[in-house]
Amino acid sequence: MNNERTPAGRVRVIGYTWSPRGHEVRDFLARSRIPYLWIDYEHNEAARAEVAELGLGTRSLPLLRFSDGTDLVDPSDEELAEKVGLQTEPGAPFYDLIIVGGGPAGLAAAVYGASEGLRVVLIDREAPGGQAGMSEAIENYLGFPDGLRGSELAERSVRQATRFGAEIVVARDVVGLADDEPNRVVTLDDGSTLAAHAVLLALGVSWRMLEAPGCDRLIGRGVYYGGAAAAIPTCRERDVLMLGAGNSAGQAALYLARYAKSVTMVAPEAEFSDKMSEYLLGRIERTANIHLRPHSKVTDVSGDELLERVTVEDVDSGEQEVVETSTLFVYIGAAPRTEWLDGVLERDEHGFVLAGPDLEGRVEWPLERPRELLETSMPGVFVAGDVRSGSVKRVGAAVGEGSMAIQFIHNHLRS
Structure with missing residues (x-):
């Protein structure tokens, strides 16, 4: 068993880092401002022992363990909200x-x-x-x-x-x-x-979806829309791509740059200043591990089970480059x-x-x-x-x- 001491009120979440549902649960907890400790099942022997002791299979993940001794197995958002004390039913008709x-x-x-x-x-x-x-x-x-x-x-x-x-x-x-x-x-x-x-x-x-081959299949498996904080486990010390030139993309890039090896921002605009506030663009340009790639778009997203590569095309010349990456954040506007x-x-x-x-x-x-x-x-x-x-x-x-x-x-x- 994992004897790691959990702070009062914090939820321990055991799951696969690349699981779409695991990402959704972390995102819900983060947005609800519920403290949680993420534990990667695949790389944590004690976590695997906990899951086995409960008689659960890997299809049951994510597993949420609470400080009061109770557990939730792959809960819906409504079940999770009720457990952490949020209201899910109107009090009157x-x-x-x-x-x-x-x-x-x-x-x-x-x-x-x-x-x-x-x-x-x-x-x-x-x-x-x-x-x-x-x-x-x-x-x-x-x-x-x-x-x-x-x-x-x-x-x-x-x-x-x-x-x-x-x-x-x-x-x-x-x-x-x-x-x-x-x-x-x-x-x-x-x-x-x-x-x-x-x-x-x-x-x-809601975030506008990227219409590129392979993208839908890899959502939550390396392709993310918003929710940068919840995806931190997937991008530590990695080269991250971000599609978008607006303020939301800029703020997310600055945040991710604290953890990622590099963040490359891709956008079809000739200048990032066309979409981004000047104060924010200045901060990005002063951040050594953030790189700007204007005049570019993502045309293909591929990988077997997880994201492995992204095809980036120059909108002027049509020249394409295949970029090896495990993480792509998409901030291309809203609908x-x-x-x-x-x-x-x-x-x-x-x-x-x-x-x-x-x-x-x-x-x-x-x-x-x-x-x-x-x-x-x-x-x-x-x-x-x-x-x-x-x-x-x-x-x-x-x-x-x-x-x-x-x-x-x-x-x-x-x-």
Whole structure:
């Protein structure tokens, strides 16, 4: 048995470093700000002995061992959330406001809505924080000149919202939305429904997938979208590739450079300054083990069971180079997850939700009062943050919209 002493409250996770599910579990724990100790089953004899003593096979991994003596074997996100004390079920059938999405916009709305007396529930399919919650340093957020970890911003916001009485429900997905006048009804992933006077969609966006041969097969086996902190075991002292030129990619590159032998950033842009803030690009250029490779794109990803090589092509000359690597991070922009709103709300050609003036002339408005600035094509349903068509993709802007939405929701409730 492994006699390693585990700090109080920390979870010991035993699994394969290259397991997709093992990566997802570590990512969930990191995003939920649950301390954990990762133990590689393949290279730790004591860990293998523990698993054998419990009568488990390797297909049962990852194994999570808690300080209270209990274990979870390959748990779902919902089972894991319940075990670590997170709320996975709404506490009531009806609320003043249902917020869908726990990024900066949703958390800001939860804080301001609950503090102003609304009964609020926030539902997030993962853990609160959104993409901003995975950022190692938000350095252009007002009032934090030394930067702020995304996880710290999320943790503070969750504590603030719950102190005012908002409920935070995690590891649950909202899959349906309906108008049941005078209420709005959302359907959860288990088929249950929840009603409210108003709904705020703060869905954020998801990483855009890389459309290169072999990529889908190797997700979690060397190819990663976001979640740099959870993938550290796979890149220590290795040569890492990163596809992307935006601020998210830049922050992740700086973080990974502390552990990796080298980080090579690949982007089709002629200049990284086309997408990245000047202050961040300056830091990257001063980091010796980060290398920039503009005018380039990834055209092929290959390997037997794990990532072994990536083909990089010069976008001008078409010349290709096969690069040996075991780790590729992809940060090539974001796309909304709004397919479930098809036929329910008006969206733009890219799937972002339309609101306010952008709806003029597209749909009839059934109420006597005018449509609010962040109100969608369904009265009483509002949208804020990155998922709104035309939004500014910045943390500060998302917080502002989430806060502002509460005033519009009050106007709706009064009417």
